[in-house]
Amino acid sequence: MTRRVYLDSNATTPVLPEVLDAMRPYFSEHFGNASSIHHHGQETRSAVERARESVAALFQCRASEIVFTSGGTEADNLAIFGLAQPGDHVITSTIEHHAVLNACKHLEAMGCTVSFVPVDRRGLIDPEDVRRSVRPNTKLISVMFANNETGVVQPLAEIGKIAAEAEVYFHTDAVQAAGKIPIDVHAIGCDLLAISGHKFHATQGVGALYVRKGTELEPMLYGGRHERSRRAGTENVPGIVGLGKASELARTGFDRHDDQKMAAARDRLERELLKLEATGLNGEDAPRVPNTTNIYFDGIEGEALVIALDLKGLAVSTGAACSSGAIEPSHVLLAMGLRPHRAKASIRFSLGKQNTSEDVDFALGAIPETVARLRDLSPLWNRVPTRIT
Amino acid sequence: MSGGVDSSAVAAMLRAQGRNVIGLTMQLWNQRRLAGHEGMPESVQGRCCSIDDVYDARRVAETLGIPYYVVNHEERFERDVVRPFVEEYLAGRTPIPCSLCNNHLKFDQLLIVARQIGADQIATGHYAQVAFDQQLNRWLLKRPADRSKDQTYFLFGLTQEQLSRTLFPLGGMTKPEVRELARKHSLVIAEKPDSQEICFVPGGDYKRFLEAYLTEQGDRPAEVAGEMVTTDGKVIGEHAGVHNFTVGQRKGLGVATGSPLYVIQINNDTRQVVVGKDEELYSRTLRARRVNLISTPELRQPMAVAVKIRHKHQPAPAIIEAAGPDEVLVTFDQPQRALTPGQAAVFYDGDIVVGGGWIENPR
Numbered sequence: 001m002t003r004r005v006y007l008d009s010n011a012t013t014p015v016l017p018e019v020l021d022a023m024r025p026y027f028s029e030h031f032g033n034a035s036s037i038h039h040h041g042q043e044t045r046s047a048v049e050r051a052r053e054s055v056a057a058l059f060q061c062r063a064s065e066i067v068f069t070s071g072g073t074e075a076d077n078l079a080i081f082g083l084a085q086p087g088d089h090v091i092t093s094t095i096e097h098h099a100v101l102n103a104c105k106h107l108e109a110m111g112c113t114v115s116f117v118p119v120d121r122r123g124l125i126d127p128e129d130v131r132r133s134v135r136p137n138t139k140l141i142s143v144m145f146a147n148n149e150t151g152v153v154q155p156l157a158e159i160g161k162i163a164a165e166a167e168v169y170f171h172t173d174a175v176q177a178a179g180k181i182p183i184d185v186h187a188i189g190c191d192l193l194a195i196s197g198h199k200f201h202a203t204q205g206v207g208a209l210y211v212r213k214g215t216e217l218e219p220m221l222y223g224g225r226h227e228r229s230r231r232a233g234t235e236n237v238p239g240i241v242g243l244g245k246a247s248e249l250a251r252t253g254f255d256r257h258d259d260q261k262m263a264a265a266r267d268r269l270e271r272e273l274l275k276l277e278a279t280g281l282n283g284e285d286a287p288r289v290p291n292t293t294n295i296y297f298d299g300i301e302g303e304a305l306v307i308a309l310d311l312k313g314l315a316v317s318t319g320a321a322c323s324s325g326a327i328e329p330s331h332v333l334l335a336m337g338l339r340p341h342r343a344k345a346s347i348r349f350s351l352g353k354q355n356t357s358e359d360v361d362f363a364l365g366a367i368p369e370t371v372a373r374l375r376d377l378s379p380l381w382n383r384v385p386t387r388i389t
Numbered sequence: 390m391s392g393g394v395d396s397s398a399v400a401a402m403l404r405a406q407g408r409n410v411i412g413l414t415m416q417l418w419n420q421r422r423l424a425g426h427e428g429m430p431e432s433v434q435g436r437c438c439s440i441d442d443v444y445d446a447r448r449v450a451e452t453l454g455i456p457y458y459v460v461n462h463e464e465r466f467e468r469d470v471v472r473p474f475v476e477e478y479l480a481g482r483t484p485i486p487c488s489l490c491n492n493h494l495k496f497d498q499l500l501i502v503a504r505q506i507g508a509d510q511i512a513t514g515h516y517a518q519v520a521f522d523q524q525l526n527r528w529l530l531k532r533p534a535d536r537s538k539d540q541t542y543f544l545f546g547l548t549q550e551q552l553s554r555t556l557f558p559l560g561g562m563t564k565p566e567v568r569e570l571a572r573k574h575s576l577v578i579a580e581k582p583d584s585q586e587i588c589f590v591p592g593g594d595y596k597r598f599l600e601a602y603l604t605e606q607g608d609r610p611a612e613v614a615g616e617m618v619t620t621d622g623k624v625i626g627e628h629a630g631v632h633n634f635t636v637g638q639r640k641g642l643g644v645a646t647g648s649p650l651y652v653i654q655i656n657n658d659t660r661q662v663v664v665g666k667d668e669e670l671y672s673r674t675l676r677a678r679r680v681n682l683i684s685t686p687e688l689r690q691p692m693a694v695a696v697k698i699r700h701k702h703q704p705a706p707a708i709i710e711a712a713g714p715d716e717v718l719v720t721f722d723q724p725q726r727a728l729t730p731g732q733a734a735v736f737y738d739g740d741i742v743v744g745g746g747w748i749e750n751p752r
Contacts, residue, residue, distance in 0.1 A: 300505075301502070301505075303460055303461060303502075304460070304502050304505045304506060307458045307460070307502075307506045308505060308506040308507060310456070310458075311411065311456060311506055311507060328461065373505065373507075374505045377501055377504050377505045378501070378505070379501070
């Protein structure tokens, strides 16, 4: 049996045993519809509300400001389509996740105008670019918290100030930041913040949107008056309970400085890999979440490296997988100014709470020899005698 | 693995032999890219590289319990197959994209990826045979047992290095046997119809594809229209573009005369399409360029072979002789109909592929 090590936690994470334990009674034992008035409904209603409090506590907001959704994509879409109307102007960035990027492209089709703010070579947005993009009809600024591919954390507090001064709504896709670094919605000054459960050890299919009290948000789904009429549909009780537990675990983790330990493991992996010839860090000199590193290995196709490593038992990723599973060059790395060949030679390593120091050892054992073999067989690598890029 | 019967059966066979098999699908063309463009079909179901085919290939890999990956080579495919395909038509030739794909993608890029991920060889669902000949000290490409499925015509460009790392497990089988094997392994694709046409050209309508692609690229050449002339130089009409014609074509010439007319030649320099009678289509010689030799390192003296000038052509006896670097002069025993520039001339010695090259414009 091949030993398998998973370093792709920005794609998804395993559900932690404590989370699964918390969820387990809510399948067959406490199965009530949280809207029902009887005992069964009361049981699950209180579980949902306890979970709401745990999630709110992770972001320093009120429980009533949390709307549960089916995931990060729905939360992002609710924030964007819940606010922007035809004729409005929206500001976002070029490195957003497709949940925001394609939603904003659809806004354009609906009759909104959208400004896509660029990033510098570190992957950082200049808040002044955001300020300069504000127009009289700007309705919303949507900038991600941490990038899914590089882990780079954006200067959100500054953007929040700009939004407040301009009296523009400010949404952040915090899917890759939630549970990884402490978040305080007031410190950022955001009106909306989207999270996804499975990125921090809850299940796939649950997420949440923080909606600051007083924000006038149109629902996307029409139906019953669930979630204060912001999101119709019977609650995913086990998923929500899991999200609450994962939020609680994330908070206690910060108290134990788990994030610093993870950063240390990530840094060791990164340091060793950067010792290899013709490699480099994408997002260098920028603040990053503690679990992510994105490294280019010149002269290889990232796609082949991902496959070769998977066959050796190491799961990592590159770019964004399209519907067929093939890899397209990363829009994030291209936006940072990487040449396409280097963008395609880049690999993302992302750790989770489940990873051990042995996992990093395993990766460090597998990667150098695999990179060497790929380069030996690469026409790209062998064509450049000086290997200066 | 295309998601079709042949490559799926190959995976099943090799797996049954206990070999360490990895399934790869090449994503070569985004079928949605030109959908809805200039009368192109909106729906692209059941096409190569469609999501359905990738889904089928993945299901087969799951059934067989082999690792499976999709690798994206869209950029190379466009550069080395699609663009040359378009340019050949615009230059009045009739291209064979499948050969280019074999030379530049399947047995080049895919082989590199295969070796990079730790494989020694690639196996494909082509109907052909490959064998090492001790005496000649060369890898040979041979026609398959099922002559009706023979794909060696598209494989003449393979080098010794490529052949040495290639397996064609279907070479000894007939198509019904291959289907039976797929059924035996309970593969979901066992009854899937064969693909017939050029994978990136929906419905086989290459003219519509050219229009859509050129529009998308915004580089429509100014001059493709020209005169329609007879073999004795008489102008009898005009045509909208040389890419609408292929040598030997009879229908759609847009001129009416008493006797049937055929395209005899397309002159790219003058944009003239030369038409004439059927008997004028026959010629005895052709020049093949960019020749690749397989069974012999060089042609030191003239050699008697059988030459195939298009996929469905019955190989015709001919003498081949070297006529310059990478160039071969082919002289047929009997005149052959419609030697078409852009197609390949592939030389056979019995079952063995001697080599082949690209048919050039007559001068």
